[in-house]
Amino acid sequence: MKVSLKWLGEYVDVPADLKAFCDRLDLTGTGVEGVEVQGQTFDKVVTAQVLTKVEHPDSDHMFVTTVDVGPWNLGEDGNPAPLQIVCGAQNFNAGDHIVTALEGAVLPGDFKIKKSKKRGVVSYGMNCSSAELGLGSDADGIIILPEDAPIGVPYADYLGLSDTVLDLEITPNRPDCLSVAGMAREVGAMYRVPVTYPLYELEEDGSLVSASEQVEVAIADPARSKRYTARVIEGVKIGPSPDWLVERIAAAGARPVNNVVDVTNYILFLFGQPLHAFDFDKVVSKDGKARIQVRPAAEGEKLTTLDGEERELSADMTVIANEFGPVALAGVMGGLDTEISESTTKVLLEAATFDRSHTSRTSRSLGLISESSLRYERTVDDNPVADYAAMAAALIAEVTGGSVAPGLVDVWEERTQPCSLTLRVPRFTQMMGIEVPVEDIADILERLGCEVDQSSDPDALSVVAPTFRPDLAREIDLYEEVLRLWGMDRVKPTLPASPGRVGHRTDDQKLFALIDATLRASGLNETMTYSFADPTDIERLRMDPVSLGDAVELLNPMNADQSVMRQSIVPGLLRSVAYNQNHGVKNIQLYERGTVFSAREGAKKPKERQKVAGVLAGAMAEAAWNAEARPFDFFDGKGAVESLLRELAVPKVRWRALEADAAPHLQPGRAAEVLSGGTILGWVGEIHPLAVEAFDATPAVVAFELDVQALGKSSRPARDYVDVPTLPEVSVDVAFVVNEDVTHERLMQCMSSAGGKLLESARLFDVYRDEDRLGANKKSMAYALSYRAADRTLTGEEVERAHERLVKKVCGATGAEVRG
Incomplete structure (x- = not known):
């Protein structure tokens, strides 16, 4: 909301130190988003006098004028001379005092005044109308000033338009501050200074028919409107508003329309x-009575x-x-057919309240915010x-020359x-950590509009909050x-009293910290994307929607592209990849830990799960003189996940190929599901190129997404202690020739089962x-096996028996042959 300090200063003393004032507003909860010094808008716009006026030689409606602009009088050669200006207005004569925009002036709408030729005649400026200066709607003629108006004075100084306007951020819970009077009350409470409010005395014309005889009001649904009032003003003459009213409206950021509409604003x-x-005559019934229904x-x-715009309405x-x-959209905007116009002579003035929820939904569904x-x-x-309503009626009568009908x-x-x-008071002191005198507490609350009574209990105040x-x-x-106006900066920081208690992190906090630290150590940078998502994200990612559940739809989305809650973190990360790639960043390693949502049938709240996801695109490092840049592939993503599982001490990790x-959404043959025993932890793989391109990114992109709760349940808080081996190992290499469909995981399972306690490790090397040596659809997989016993040195016979048993079981279970 824009607040003119000049207007505000009529009701409360505003501090002279603007920066200190803005800082204090920020501290009390009213954010200052911007400061505008008005009058700068009218730079190089000055008062002037028309010296001569002759008809344009090549136009039947324009005039060539010479204009005296005082110290600004400079001819084309730089010597003192009145300005020559071509003007199309018809409402002025030689000798009139006017307003002129000089070369270099920038008028509202970013309209720049330049030297120009109009039908062959050079013009060195522009004689201005009120509409061209943004001070009214009259564009038919230029502004005519009084005869005693000075010449060559900046127009902002002449009108007293020099003002400072604050653009304030008013929080949704403070509707009282969405007004100049409300801000005056707030400033008065901040600085403990008196506040005065404007008063208007309403004079009703007893000779007119009363409002109740001319207007009938009915509210069909009290839940939509608590109160509706109507007044009638007759004999009005529609025209421009007086300067003081135009100034106030313009300072608040509105465009002056006419004297009636400007009063309502x-x-x-x-x-x-x-x-x-x-316009009363446009809403009246045939019998002469206006019947208004909400x-x-x-x-x-x-x-x-x-x-x-014609708008289609809903119930x-x-x-x-x-x-x-x-005839109007309640709380939002009036109807075109009943607006105030130049022909209006009788006004029906509405002052009412409307339900906040209906108004909000109407405004947003129609995209009509007023x-x-x-x-x-x-x-x-x-x-x-x-x-x-009475104040507005009195003002309308004053500025239009009309009369107010009796009654409301x-x-x-x-x-x-x-x-x-x-x-x-003791409870306040205990909770806030500061002692504020009772008198000051009462004074602050009273200045905010509360009624305060301390007569019944010295340690308690009876407070009636204003409506x-x-x-x-x-x-x-x-x-x-009390605290925000007393000054939160006056509260000294202290530690809460907690004898015998030591703070510590929860298990979830420890888990989150370990996940973050491990992924950062793996080279990934943490990022944060929106929890609001595009409803087409899952389809574009090519992910199976059945496995994710139904999306949670927002009732009042900010826009159509953020109308559901995200079901996966990956789409947001792909947008980040695309953003970085479009800005020249080739090598990208990002991760995010956050919440995903899915709807639950019959439940009031959606299901929420913590996920951690990462993306890798480009290469680990740029190419060097001695090494080429190696693009990220599936195994880089798998390695990051393996590091995380190792740090979390997740047991029985398995990798299952995903078809x-x-x-x-993943590349076939480059995707795997991550399991701990029978628990699915998530997936890792290269994103399908079509899915990557759907998010305007460039393949290849490796990604993973893991369930944080599943990781927490599978991880072990303490690792088993393993003593340093003191006895020698026996190493044996073996190569199995197997069919292409036999996986490394299958062979490892067979060897682990067959090797028993003596098999310490098996490593694929x-x-x-x-095809010529092994046969079609065959491959040879060579392993380095390590045998060791914890309590003795193994003999050759023991190792040989154990190795033969292992080979026999592997060959029998997989159809493998030992390669010689």
């Missing part, structure tokens, strides 16, 4: 109360909003309607609605009641208010294929 920015003005929209009903949306149909919807989404207090039509279905709380602070619902909320139908 003024009250919105000043008090945070959205209003809407209807009701749900009919499914498929249509309304053309003020932005000119979840709320509309303001008359007997002919909807200043009104932003406030209704955060809750608008229904108690002061009538007061704000007020349908109040449910009144928001203030919340009564008790603040226990415009829906966030003050618990005692702890009062603690937060194409079981893992369509060669794979050989030769």
Whole structure:
């Protein structure tokens, strides 16, 4: 929200030190996102006087003028001379005081003023209308200043437009700060200074027919609107707003429209109360009475909003309607057919409150976010609605020359009641770690609008929270208010008292730390991607959706590309790979540990699992003079996983080859499932090229994804101690000729089973294929076997018997032959 310090300063003393003020706002929870010094917009825009005005020799609607701009008078040769400007406006004469933009000026809309030729005549600037300066909607003629206006003065200084505007980030729980008056209250509480609020005295014209005789209001569903009020202003004359009103509206970031609409925006920015003005004659029934109804929209009903777009409505949306149909989208935007126009003479002024959830869903489903919807989404207090309506009616009558009809039509279905709380001072001191005098606590709360009573108990304050602070619902909320305004920087850090207790990390924290440390040691860099995902991610990855379960859909996604919760971490990592590759980074090693989600039928909450995933693309290192760059392949990914399993002391690790139908997202023959005994831990493999390209990345990409909970359950907190061998080993090499479909894993299982306690290790050191020597579809796998006994030195006979038994069982189980 934009807040003009000039406007804010009318109600509360604003500190002169802007930086200190912004820092204090940040500390109290109101973030300052930007600071804009206004008046700079009108650089090289000055007051001037028309000296001569003659018709353009080659145009029937333009004039060639000479304009006195005071010290800015410089001719083409650089000598003092009035400026020659070609102007198409019709509303001025020689001698008029006007506003002129000089060469080099940049007007709203990034419109740059340059020396130009208009039908053969050189023009050295532009005579400006209010629309061209962003100060109104009048574009038909240039601005005519009073006769006593000075010449050659910067227009910002002449209007007093020099101002500083803060762009503030208001948190969703603070709807009271979405207004100048609310921020004045906040600043008053921050600096303990008095605050004054604007008052407008409403004068009703008793000669007019009362509002209740002209307007009838009905609320069909009180859950959608607690209160709806209507006032009638007659005899209005629509036109530009006075300068002070235009200045306020422009400072708040809105575009001035006309005097009636500008007043509604003024009250919105000043008090945070959205209003809407209807042309009474466009909503009235045939009998001369306006019958307004707040009701749900009919499914498929249509309304053309003020932005000119026809919108199809749903039953979840709320509309303001008359007997002919909807005339406004409640809480969001008015209808085009009933807007205020130059022909309007009678205004129906709406001031109401609407349900925050319906407003939010309507705004987002239609992609229509307005200043009104932003406030209704955060809750608008229904108690002061009538007061704000009266102020707005008085202002409209003042700026339009109209008269306010007697009375207020007020349908109040449910009144928001203030919340009564008790603040226990000793409890506050204990929890906050600081002693704040009771008088200061009471003063802070009272400046925030609370009613405070200490008469019943010296150690407790009875507090009635104002209805415009829906966030003050618990005692702890009062603690937060006092502490943030007292100054959290004044609280000295202390350690909590905990005698006899020593803090330690949980088992999960230890597991997470070990996973992170191991993967970093393997050369992978930790990253973090969004938990929100594109619903097409799993399809593009070619992963089997059945194994992942149903996706968790978001009710209010930020955009269509992030409308579900992720079911796998890999798609996000592939996007990171593509981003790095597109920015010239060839060698990429990333991992992420995070949560994945899946829907559970009949459950209110989704199923959540912790996963750790990694990707490797490119090569481990760039090519050097003595070595070529070796691209990452399956075994690099497998090695990273092996390192992790070794550090976690996961027993009985197995690698099971994955076929194409079981893992369509991986390259056949370059993919494996990781198991510990019978527990599936995850998978590792090269991502299928089609899946990689679907994420705009370049193959090849190696990836793995493991279940963290499964890793934790399979890991062993303590390793078995193995003494250093003191007795010699006996090494034997053996080569088995087997069919191509016999795997290394199968041979290792057979050897481990047959070797018994004497077989200490078996290491594959060669794979050989030769169709002429071995036969078709055959391969030779050579192993280095190590035999050792823990309690004695093995004899040759023992080793020979054990080795013969091993060879016999391996050959019998796999059909292998020993290669000589």
